[in-house]
């Protein structure tokens with residue numbers, strides 16, 4: 001296992017050798033994903049295997065890791081585990097894509113494939129549109145507030161963080 005995970009590769013070359021790659025990818029290197037998560041310091045680990053089914057190049061893999069999303073109810077961090085399996089077939093046209101039945105199409109532009117883009121797409125597809133804590137976090141916050149007399153200062157103290165989180169989210 002190597003920690004170096006190449007970005008651009010030749011999928012045909014890997015498929016003919018039945019190659020496999022595994023390693024870690026920094027979240028900061030995934031630009032679109034960085035816009036959806038609060039914590040950019042972490043990384044995800046991925047394993048990708050290449051093979052040929054007939055003439056078709058198949059790219060299958062697994063992604064694991066944890067990202068921090070912003071809960072859409074309370075605007076606090078929400079830990080979201082990733083455990084993604086994917087199977088893609090390289091296609092060069094939409095017509096070819098429509099003929100696939102057992103895997104998702106991977107439209108290739110040119111000869112090289114960006115593995116970072118594949119991994120990023122799979123993660124973005126797996127993320128919920130409206131992430132929320134499983135428990136009723138707003139009710140939880142309300143009952144906490146009721147227990148303390150310093151409700152106002154607490155609420156104010158919390159707000160800068162959600163503003164910061166938003167800045168962080170849109171800042172880059």
Ligand SMILES: [Zn+2]
Nearest residue numbers: 071074133137
């Ligand atoms: Zn929440």
